[in-house]
Amino acid sequence: MTSVQQSIALAPQSSCDADLAAGPWVFDLSPGYGPGASEADVLPDPVVRPGQLPEAYQQMDEAELHRRIRAAKQTLGDRLVVLGHFYQRDEVVQHADFVGDSFQLANAALTRPDAEAIVFCGVHFMAETADILSRPDQHVVLPNLAAGCSMADMADEDSVETAWEELLDVLGETEPDGRASVVPVTYMNSSAALKAFCGRNGGIVCTSSNAATVLEWAFQRGRRVLFFPDQHLGRNTAKAMGIGLDAMPMWDPRRPLGGNTEEALRSASVILWHGFCSVHRRFSVAQIEQARAQHASVKVVVHPECPMPVVDAADAAGSTDFIRKYVAASQPGDVIAIGTEVNLVNRLAAEHPDRTIFCLDPVICPCSTMYRIHPGYLAWVLDGLVEGEVRNEIVVDAAVAADARVALERMLAALPKS
Numbered sequence: 001m002t003s004v005q006q007s008i009a010l011a012p013q014s015s016c017d018a019d020l021a022a023g024p025w026v027f028d029l030s031p032g033y034g035p036g037a038s039e040a041d042v043l044p045d046p047v048v049r050p051g052q053l054p055e056a057y058q059q060m061d062e063a064e065l066h067r068r069i070r071a072a073k074q075t076l077g078d079r080l081v082v083l084g085h086f087y088q089r090d091e092v093v094q095h096a097d098f099v100g101d102s103f104q105l106a107n108a109a110l111t112r113p114d115a116e117a118i119v120f121c122g123v124h125f126m127a128e129t130a131d132i133l134s135r136p137d138q139h140v141v142l143p144n145l146a147a148g149c150s151m152a153d154m155a156d157e158d159s160v161e162t163a164w165e166e167l168l169d170v171l172g173e174t175e176p177d178g179r180a181s182v183v184p185v186t187y188m189n190s191s192a193a194l195k196a197f198c199g200r201n202g203g204i205v206c207t208s209s210n211a212a213t214v215l216e217w218a219f220q221r222g223r224r225v226l227f228f229p230d231q232h233l234g235r236n237t238a239k240a241m242g243i244g245l246d247a248m249p250m251w252d253p254r255r256p257l258g259g260n261t262e263e264a265l266r267s268a269s270v271i272l273w274h275g276f277c278s279v280h281r282r283f284s285v286a287q288i289e290q291a292r293a294q295h296a297s298v299k300v301v302v303h304p305e306c307p308m309p310v311v312d313a314a315d316a317a318g319s320t321d322f323i324r325k326y327v328a329a330s331q332p333g334d335v336i337a338i339g340t341e342v343n344l345v346n347r348l349a350a351e352h353p354d355r356t357i358f359c360l361d362p363v364i365c366p367c368s369t370m371y372r373i374h375p376g377y378l379a380w381v382l383d384g385l386v387e388g389e390v391r392n393e394i395v396v397d398a399a400v401a402a403d404a405r406v407a408l409e410r411m412l413a414a415l416p417k418s
Contacts, residue, residue, distance in 0.1 A: 024146070053377055053380060066091075068383060080117050082096050083105040083120045085105065085126065088373060103129070106129045107133070109133070109134060117138070117141055118139070118140045123372075124149065124191075125191055127141075129195075132192060139390045148369050151229055155273050163251060163258060167181075180222035180223070182225065183203055187205070188206065192401065195407050198407040199403035199407035200406075204414065205407045209321060209416040210417075211237040212237050214411065227271065231274060232306060234272045238269065239308065246267075249268050250272050251272065252274045279341050280307075280339065281306075282361050288310065300338075301317065301323055302316075302339030306339050320344065330352070334355045335356040336358075337360050
């Protein structure tokens, strides 16, 4: 099956941005999240960009890059583990020892105790989580330091601290029944600093798999939840639990009290941060309607980071792992339209050739930041390890890691609902 990278190069007019066909090193020093990113993405301030990939690796052909990667992996053996996120391009995933979502991969690294280096082919917050959960003597490497996450950047530590202070000024710290007035919940797709914030303030981390369990945990301890950074996962999860939309005000960090009245905050059950995933925000009800018009028997499954009307119009919604299991449980001849990142959708289609599987969005638009990982960067960091040099190491401050680990351990105990 033609990879996403090949499709973009062969027919760039079908892509949300033809510049995706270029090497990501072209954009490493430019502001923004790169080709394909949503125009609505809010850039962090200040924008920090690392140096570029050495020119020699920019100029190598794909065959040589893959040869170098394989040779380095063979040389390093058990001293190395390479992790590849589900949304990575095929050209990178083929070299991964484990493929999964961010938390699955962080846990997978723990199964390789002899590994001196953990190379995380994902984005920055994922590598941070791996570093928090890894041993002190292990090195976590992110092949391209420009591989960030626009959603994670929509909730920075200063903005969340400010929001927290404003909320406590209005709500106080505790309720008459002794519960907390508000409990912070951060999605896995957030910085180590925000995971640490939750650890310090009685909060917890969630994944898209266990979000409902985590919200139940939070409501046992508090009257309200401050959920960040993804409004859509928070809204879809809370709505499925029976919480009304009028009890889910949005918090806009650019406005006093998040743009809310004190009464609205007092009446709230879940306060949603104004953040979103650029990839999942692209999916629409119109795309679902078109899929149903073209395929009478189609089943539509989407990720809960999609907007609420899309989730409501779909046949099923769930995490990346849920989507994979949904496809695996289908029957030969079934038609399935999927609302999530196109690299994963194409891979599922290749794994199940006896079914018709396609992405709801007809325009090829991979995650622009995940796409920053390229075989050139992987070859460069692996060559460095062979030479005894750790390049692009991710190190979380010890105090931050300690608080973040508290919130992550709470998440580990919150098992997903079956």
